[in-house]
Amino acid sequence: MATVKESREGDPFSVRALTRGLSILTLFDVDHREWTIDEMAEQTGLLRMTVYRMVRTLESMAFLVRDPTSNRYRLGPATIAMAYVAEDHSDLVRAARPFLEELTVETGESVTLAVEIDGYPVCVDIINTTRPFKRRTAPGRILGDLATVHGKLFTAYKSPEEREAILCRPQPKHTPYTVTDRAALEAELEQIAREDVAFDFEGLYLGTCAVGAPVRDQLGTVIASISVVVPAGRFGPKERELCTQAVKKAATSFSAYLGWHPGQKRE
Numbered sequence: 001m002a003t004v005k006e007s008r009e010g011d012p013f014s015v016r017a018l019t020r021g022l023s024i025l026t027l028f029d030v031d032h033r034e035w036t037i038d039e040m041a042e043q044t045g046l047l048r049m050t051v052y053r054m055v056r057t058l059e060s061m062a063f064l065v066r067d068p069t070s071n072r073y074r075l076g077p078a079t080i081a082m083a084y085v086a087e088d089h090s091d092l093v094r095a096a097r098p099f100l101e102e103l104t105v106e107t108g109e110s111v112t113l114a115v116e117i118d119g120y121p122v123c124v125d126i127i128n129t130t131r132p133f134k135r136r137t138a139p140g141r142i143l144g145d146l147a148t149v150h151g152k153l154f155t156a157y158k159s160p161e162e163r164e165a166i167l168c169r170p171q172p173k174h175t176p177y178t179v180t181d182r183a184a185l186e187a188e189l190e191q192i193a194r195e196d197v198a199f200d201f202e203g204l205y206l207g208t209c210a211v212g213a214p215v216r217d218q219l220g221t222v223i224a225s226i227s228v229v230v231p232a233g234r235f236g237p238k239e240r241e242l243c244t245q246a247v248k249k250a251a252t253s254f255s256a257y258l259g260w261h262p263g264q265k266r267e
Helices: 004-008 016-025 037-044 048-060 078-085 090-107 149-156 160-167 182-195 237-257
Strands: 064-066 073-075 110-117 120-127 198-201 208-216 222-231
Touching (some): 090 120, 090 237, 149 222
Antiparallel strands (some): 110 120, 198 208, 208 222
């Protein structure tokens, strides 16, 4: 699987040091509030000394704060301002909760709600089950590229020009199962637009599969996506069909709640 360093430093216009520093900040989420230097080095694939220098710089600017007892770092006060200026999706999350909870009960699996922010699918809510399964995401985390159901769903309903721009980007090979072939991705996006459902068969993380569907507002614009996230061992044909029908029903019901009618012309 490509490390952050390998997948994001190929752009000749990017600033390598800034990319590395930001890769450290993106490790922090609601499930991972604290990290040691060694843990950050392992997760990012960067040299320990590089991480140490980046962390000390971020600490000097109050983006990170160190616990002197445990030597673990957490987000500092400088990140609060960014949180205030970010778009608030709390109303959407509250409205979606009953539909997500019902979907969790129906499938017995974890579910995710995502929105698109500045061209990136971002997780805004998660409901986990008590069944054994280690998730790799959390609210606030960017959910990736066309290897994810959310990335596929938001791309599938864009204009031809917008879709073309996304397909022209380098597609990282996250796992042996990641689809990177241009023609195959085009065909998959066309199918998603027709059938209102997207799949991930271990394309982003080994051992993790997912199925998702779009959420529309009263004008028919896709404003969110819902997915059921399942371990590969529990995603056989029977389970896959159950999860597919359930997530499509949940997305359609939530869209109807928001004012969408299936007979309307899609935007």
